[in-house]
Amino acid sequence: MNDFIAARSQMALSLGFHIVFSCIGMVMPFFMAVAHYMWLRTDKAVYKNVTKAWSKGVAIFFATGAVSGTVLSFELGLLWPEFMKHAGPIFGMPFSLEGTAFFIEAIALGFFLYGWDRFNKWFHWFTGVIVGVSGLASGILVVAANAWMNSPAGFNFVDGKYLNIDPIKAMFNDAWFSQALHMTIAAFVATGFAVAGIHALMILKGKNVLFHTRSFQIAAIFGCAAALVQPFSGDISAKDVAKRQPAKLAAMEAHFHTEKSASLIVGGIPDEENKRVNYALKLPGFLSFLAHGDFESEVKGLDQIPAENHPPVAITHYAFQIMVGMGTAMMLISALYFMALWKKKKWLESEWLLKLFVAATPLGFIAVEAGWTVTEVGRQPWIINGIMRTADAVTPMPGIAYSFYLFTAVYVSLACVVIFMLYRQIKMVGKLYDKPQL
Amino acid sequence: MLYVVITFLWTSILLYLLLGGADYGAGIIELFTSGKNKEVTRKTLYSAIGPIWEANHMWLIIAIVILFVGFPVIYSTMSVNLHIPLTIMLLGIIARGTAFTFRHYDAVVDDMQHIYNTIFAISSFVTPFFLGIIAGSAVSGHIDPNADTFLSAYIFSWLHWFAVAVGLFTVSICGFLASVYLIGEADDDQSRLRFAHKAQFFNIAAVICGILVFIAAYLENVPLMEWVFGNWVGRIAIISATLSLIWMWYLLYQGKIKLLRVLAGFQVTMILLTTTYRHFPNIVILKGGGYLSLMEHAGQEKTMQSLGLALLIGSVFILPALFYLIYSFQKNPLKYNEPH
Numbered sequence: 019m020n021d022f023i024a025a026r027s028q029m030a031l032s033l034g035f036h037i038v039f040s041c042i043g044m045v046m047p048f049f050m051a052v053a054h055y056m057w058l059r060t061d062k063a064v065y066k067n068v069t070k071a072w073s074k075g076v077a078i079f080f081a082t083g084a085v086s087g088t089v090l091s092f093e094l095g096l097l098w099p100e101f102m103k104h105a106g107p108i109f110g111m112p113f114s115l116e117g118t119a120f121f122i123e124a125i126a127l128g129f130f131l132y133g134w135d136r137f138n139k140w141f142h143w144f145t146g147v148i149v150g151v152s153g154l155a156s157g158i159l160v161v162a163a164n165a166w167m168n169s170p171a172g173f174n175f176v177d178g179k180y181l182n183i184d185p186i187k188a189m190f191n192d193a194w195f196s197q198a199l200h201m202t203i204a205a206f207v208a209t210g211f212a213v214a215g216i217h218a219l220m221i222l223k224g225k226n227v228l229f230h231t232r233s234f235q236i237a238a239i240f241g242c243a244a245a246l247v248q249p250f251s252g253d254i255s256a257k258d259v260a261k262r263q264p265a266k267l268a269a270m271e272a273h274f275h276t277e278k279s280a281s282l283i284v285g286g287i288p289d290e291e292n293k294r295v296n297y298a299l300k301l302p303g304f305l306s307f308l309a310h311g312d313f314e315s316e317v318k319g320l321d322q323i324p325a326e327n328h329p330p331v332a333i334t335h336y337a338f339q340i341m342v343g344m345g346t347a348m349m350l351i352s353a354l355y356f357m358a359l360w361k362k363k364k365w366l367e368s369e370w371l372l373k374l375f376v377a378a379t380p381l382g383f384i385a386v387e388a389g390w391t392v393t394e395v396g397r398q399p400w401i402i403n404g405i406m407r408t409a410d411a412v413t414p415m416p417g418i419a420y421s422f423y424l425f426t427a428v429y430v431s432l433a434c435v436v437i438f439m440l441y442r443q444i445k446m447v448g449k450l451y452d453k454p455q456l
Numbered sequence: 457m458l459y460v461v462i463t464f465l466w467t468s469i470l471l472y473l474l475l476g477g478a479d480y481g482a483g484i485i486e487l488f489t490s491g492k493n494k495e496v497t498r499k500t501l502y503s504a505i506g507p508i509w510e511a512n513h514m515w516l517i518i519a520i521v522i523l524f525v526g527f528p529v530i531y532s533t534m535s536v537n538l539h540i541p542l543t544i545m546l547l548g549i550i551a552r553g554t555a556f557t558f559r560h561y562d563a564v565v566d567d568m569q570h571i572y573n574t575i576f577a578i579s580s581f582v583t584p585f586f587l588g589i590i591a592g593s594a595v596s597g598h599i600d601p602n603a604d605t606f607l608s609a610y611i612f613s614w615l616h617w618f619a620v621a622v623g624l625f626t627v628s629i630c631g632f633l634a635s636v637y638l639i640g641e642a643d644d645d646q647s648r649l650r651f652a653h654k655a656q657f658f659n660i661a662a663v664i665c666g667i668l669v670f671i672a673a674y675l676e677n678v679p680l681m682e683w684v685f686g687n688w689v690g691r692i693a694i695i696s697a698t699l700s701l702i703w704m705w706y707l708l709y710q711g712k713i714k715l716l717r718v719l720a721g722f723q724v725t726m727i728l729l730t731t732t733y734r735h736f737p738n739i740v741i742l743k744g745g746g747y748l749s750l751m752e753h754a755g756q757e758k759t760m761q762s763l764g765l766a767l768l769i770g771s772v773f774i775l776p777a778l779f780y781l782i783y784s785f786q787k788n789p790l791k792y793n794e795p796h
């Protein structure tokens with residue numbers, strides 16, 4: 019493995035790891051706040067138990083999210099020193115604000131986790147909400163930094179120099195809104211489906227049914243509401259990408275040839291050598307519609323982009339298909355669930371609906387990973403779109419492969435421990451919370 | 457604004473050293489505590505730092521963000537040449553942060569606790585040790601911008617006696633801070649006495665390591681003597697730190713907890729002041745006499761302005777909340793077995 023590939027793999031691994039924890043860190047506080055609120059309002063012990071059980075899980079995820087985030091802030095320099103040398107002062111604004119958001123989150127978490135029965139109960143509830151709000155804010159800010167890499171703004175690039183830096187303009191670059199919106203909704207979808215799926219499984223097993231039913235309801239409502247709107251926000255993102263990164267869009271769609279009334283390619287195996295896609299379903303005109311809102315419009319293909327600027331087509335295309343596939347599936351499940359809530363109460367007790375949710379447990383997170391792969395791999399070979407190549411940004415230090423192996427081992431073991439701990443938390447629900455309740 | 461940013465940078469480093477340091481130190485004490493007392497130490501540690509644990513480590517992130525936004529050349533030079541110790545430190549941070557949380561939040565208490573504890577204690581030692589190595593290397597003049605071999609660029613930049621001595625010194629300072637801090641958190645006289653003994657132990661260790669740092673500096677041609685004693689700020693700081701040390705020894709068994717903490721904090725502040733004052737604004741000193749200066753390598757005007765502003769606005773939110781958090785749990789300390 020050469021150093022460049024190793025550095026990219028290590029970055030991808032660390033980010034792919036961190037994103038799971040940050041999604042949970044952003045969203046779980048809201049689930050907890052709802053359960054907590056229900057408890058304060060109704061005085062039903064089950065809601066208190068749900069809040070407490072979740073808060074332990076969150077503490078575990080938060081710590082892991084925090085350490086993996088700390089690693090990332092160093093890794094940006096350890097792996098991409100050339101990039102940070104120039105980009106740091108430009109896209110640093112969201113990072114410095116994010117520092118504040120993290121700090122507030124950490125303080126509020128101290129109040130929330132350790133503050134049971136010590137503070138006014140509404141103050142205590144409120145600190146939980148603050149954890150969520152500041153988590154969300156940090157997510158949005160850091161995505162604004164990533165959006166800048168896709169859509170650089172706030173400086174003039176003259177003779178290889180970065181002049182007239184304006185960090186505020188850089189933060190509010192063209193891509194920040196669509197990415198931040200899509201990411202925030204994605205966090206709710208992914209966490210909602212994952213949590214709902216786990217509780218659905220426990221209901222099916224007949225363990226602590228009341229506890230798990232209440233937990234399931236909260237998670238499912240959040241997750242499903244988000245899953246219904248996600249495709250619309252995805253559409254906004256796609257139109258945005260079409261405007262600012264035609265190469266990425268072409269790779270996502272495996273769209274090799276520029277054409278009018280371009281067809282949308284579903285599935286299929288891109289053949290990069292012969293520039294075609296085999297075994298795909300083609301919907302004529304739909305790509306033009308999705309990219310520009312007009313069935314007739316022309317969509318730039320990879321043929322209009324110099325070969326040395328092509329992103330890897332196959333990975334980007336597959337990742338995009340996976341994300342959209344998962345998104346569609348979750349949207350359908352959500353539609354069923356809301357049907358059930360409003361019209362068909364009987365469905366709510368039926369096994370098949372719960373089984374559907376169990377099956378959907380990992381879909382949201384798969385979509386998140388796939389979506390980020392689209393964004394990041396689709397931007398290649400650029401680290402700053404159109405300005406700096408990834409290959410020029412990498413550290414000169416040799417032997418990065420070893421560092422990659424080491425971090426892989428660490429993250430894999432950490433993931434195992436976290437899963438193990440989560441398993442033990444769930445197993446203990448009966449012992450800790452199974453008092454006669456209501 | 458540049459000075460505002462530099463003040464924030466220095467203060468974050470100081471606070472990380474004091475708060476994060478005490479936090480590491482608690483783990484180091486665990487490492488140096490014999491079997492049956494370990495559990496007591498652990499409980500005191502938990503009730504002392506549980507709620508502010510996460511916040512203590514934010515200072516490092518603030519310092520790093522300030523570096524990469526405001527002083528990107530310094531950040532990237534250190535990242536390249538000190539890649540290896542930085543990576544080891546990161547592994548330490550991962551291991552420690554997760555072990556601390558896991559041992560507390562694991563729903564089942566069994567043999568796994570032993571594993572978490574071991575990882576926690578060892579990484580509590582390794583992390584500040586490498587933090588010290590990194591700090592020592594930055595100013596030691598071993599980072600060679602023209603290095604042409606792997607060894608000289610990536611190994612000898614940090615593997616030398618001076619850095620190792622600074623690493624040990626950092627570890628002993630952490631242990632010292634933690635034991636002084638924990639004296640005030642202990643529940644009974646016996647533990648208090650134990651932490652007072654520990655404070656003495658780490659204090660002596662710090663003095664010995666401090667002497668080692670000077671010897672290593674002499675061997676490695678680091679003009680430490682000149683930095684510390686060559687100017688009035690350094691001399692006054694060192695003298696007042698020494699005097700306060702004597703005062704502290706006198707107070708150690710008298711239960712004047714607040715004063716003890718202030719003195720310990722004061723000493724560490726003075727140490728950081730003397731070691732940074734003389735070569736300010738050059739925070740990285742390169743081989744062959746070159747240096748990276750905070751003044752010359754600061755980002756462009758607008759960057760510094762928005763960074764400074766972000767930090768000022770941030771502190772308006774953060775500081776009151778942080779004080780209230782610390783105050784609440786000082787007034788009414790956490791019990792280990794308290795439901796949570």
Ligand code: HDD
Pocket residue numbers: 161168193196197198200201203204205207208248249251252253255256257259341342343344345346348382383385386387388389390391392393
């Ligand atoms: C639960 C997760 C999830 C789901 C169901 C979807 N996405 Fe997504 N998508 C993400 C999670 C995500 C993400 C991981 O959050 C990304 C990566 C970067 C970003 O901002 O969001 C993303 C990126 C992303 C991009 C690239 C944006 C860019 O590079 O700036 C496009 C074009 C879409 N998505 C489009 C869609 C469409 C048309 C969907 C239809 C169903 C869809 N996404 C469902």
Ligand code: HEM
Pocket residue numbers: 026027029030033034037098101160161163164386387390391394395397398400401408
């Ligand atoms: C704000 C957040 C993010 C920032 C600042 C960021 C930054 C970077 C940087 C600097 C690189 C290396 C250079 C490059 O390959 O272009 C990279 C690569 C990569 N990142 Fe991101 N990233 C972010 C979010 C994510 C997330 C959440 C994922 C989740 C999976 C991800 C996946 C990847 C992948 C797969 C690569 C390797 C791409 C390749 O080399 O082909 N990124 N990112």
Ligand code: HEM
Pocket residue numbers: 036037039040041042043044079080081083084085086087088089090091092094120121123124153154156157158160161164201510514517
């Ligand atoms: C899309 C990408 C990202 C998202 C959505 C995101 C979001 C978050 C969130 C919500 C947290 C709070 C932790 C928790 O509640 O579990 C967090 C932690 C953290 N993240 Fe990220 N992050 C992303 C990428 C990055 C990158 C690229 C960096 C590095 C520069 C980074 C640095 C950090 C740090 C240092 C922390 C720890 C803060 C603490 O101690 O609370 N994150 N992230």
